[in-house]
Amino acid sequence: MKRMMTGALALGMGLAGAAAQAADELTLQLKWVTQGQFAGYYVAKEKGFYEEEDLDVTIKPGGPDIAPEQVIAGGGADVITTWMAAALAARERGLPLVNIAQPFKKGGLQLTCLKESGVESPDDFPGRTLGVWFFGNEYPFYAWMAKLGIPTDGGEDGVTVLKQAFNVNALLNKQADCISVMTYNEYGQVLQAGITEDELVTFNYLEEGMGMLEDGLYVLEEHLEDPEFVDKMVRFVRASMKGWEYAAENPEEAAEIVVEADETGAQSYELQFFGVKEIAKLTEGSTGELDPADFEQTVATLLSAVSEENPAITKEPDEGAWTHAITDKVLE
Numbered sequence: 001m002k003r004m005m006t007g008a009l010a011l012g013m014g015l016a017g018a019a020a021q022a023a024d025e026l027t028l029q030l031k032w033v034t035q036g037q038f039a040g041y042y043v044a045k046e047k048g049f050y051e052e053e054d055l056d057v058t059i060k061p062g063g064p065d066i067a068p069e070q071v072i073a074g075g076g077a078d079v080i081t082t083w084m085a086a087a088l089a090a091r092e093r094g095l096p097l098v099n100i101a102q103p104f105k106k107g108g109l110q111l112t113c114l115k116e117s118g119v120e121s122p123d124d125f126p127g128r129t130l131g132v133w134f135f136g137n138e139y140p141f142y143a144w145m146a147k148l149g150i151p152t153d154g155g156e157d158g159v160t161v162l163k164q165a166f167n168v169n170a171l172l173n174k175q176a177d178c179i180s181v182m183t184y185n186e187y188g189q190v191l192q193a194g195i196t197e198d199e200l201v202t203f204n205y206l207e208e209g210m211g212m213l214e215d216g217l218y219v220l221e222e223h224l225e226d227p228e229f230v231d232k233m234v235r236f237v238r239a240s241m242k243g244w245e246y247a248a249e250n251p252e253e254a255a256e257i258v259v260e261a262d263e264t265g266a267q268s269y270e271l272q273f274f275g276v277k278e279i280a281k282l283t284e285g286s287t288g289e290l291d292p293a294d295f296e297q298t299v300a301t302l303l304s305a306v307s308e309e310n311p312a313i314t315k316e317p318d319e320g321a322w323t324h325a326i327t328d329k330v331l332e
Helices: 002-020 036-046 068-073 084-092 139-148 186-192 221-225 227-249 251-261 269-283 292-303 325-330
Strands: 024-029 055-060 079-082 097-101 109-114 129-132 160-163 178-182 200-204 216-220
Touching (some): 024 068, 024 227, 036 055, 036 227, 036 251, 036 269, 055 227, 068 079, 068 216, 079 097, 084 097, 084 139, 097 221, 097 325, 109 186, 139 292, 178 186, 186 269, 216 221, 216 227, 221 227, 227 269, 227 325, 251 269
Parallel strands (some): 024 055, 129 160, 129 178
Antiparallel strands (some): 079 216, 097 216, 109 200
16 A cells, blocks of 8 residues: 555656646847846746746846847747847848837937036037947937938047947046936946936937837747747736836835846846836836837838948838737737
8 A cells, every 4th residue: 555655646746747847948038137127027037927827937148249139040049138120130131030029118228428528419419429339229329310410430520439338437437428328227327426417418319209119029930930939928928018017016126136136246236226117117008019100110210310330221121020919919
């Protein structure tokens, strides 16, 4: 009898183990390092929202040497976060990325200047040095300069472009009159350095009519032909949006989760708390569904400034650049 019970127990444990391993594996590649920018995904993982959807999600941080588009092209991720400009550029060049969800309703890209530099409006840009991020982040800047009619090759009538590192040192060290910042990260770093908002002049790309969608979720088009993959993405987006909602309602806890998830130990709680609260302003009102009007605005902005410096896209994207196939099921 004991042997039979032991065998039954072993069988039961084996079945339980098999059930525990049944969760579908999924890899998410982030655009940047672990920070509040991605709080919704880390919260969804930590709070068990992915597990509730039978998903085993691996979150891979990005960095200055990591291009999400290259990672997914090489099979290193099932889904990536990236800016729409970069995704559309990759699609036009042959990588069939598709936007399946858009958690960020608004963009957080800004150009921040020291007031003492004398920059008060875009009319003051000529003759100045402006810090710009590259690796796909430069597209909004060049589009804006083209709209303003300001050359980007220096001189009294143009601006000198400083290839800015992903920090705020160029502003603090006064190597640039203005630098690129995100509302939820580098702007907070400037404030933490002891510079007050009254000492800054900030231009938000969205308010300047140059809004472009940021931090969407993208997959390879061919994978959407697989019903099992589609089902997995529906569960992933549903759990992720739950994570974003939780992060917005619980910024203190969300910041703690982000800091704990950062294996480098480089992130401070204060900055991540600041970031999570600012991110909530960008995701506010989003159901995850892409608004076609926002897509069209991004495309129009990119096409308004096609040049050698701004080679994001040269023509209207085809209809496959985005889909509601996933979010329609999420919102059922």
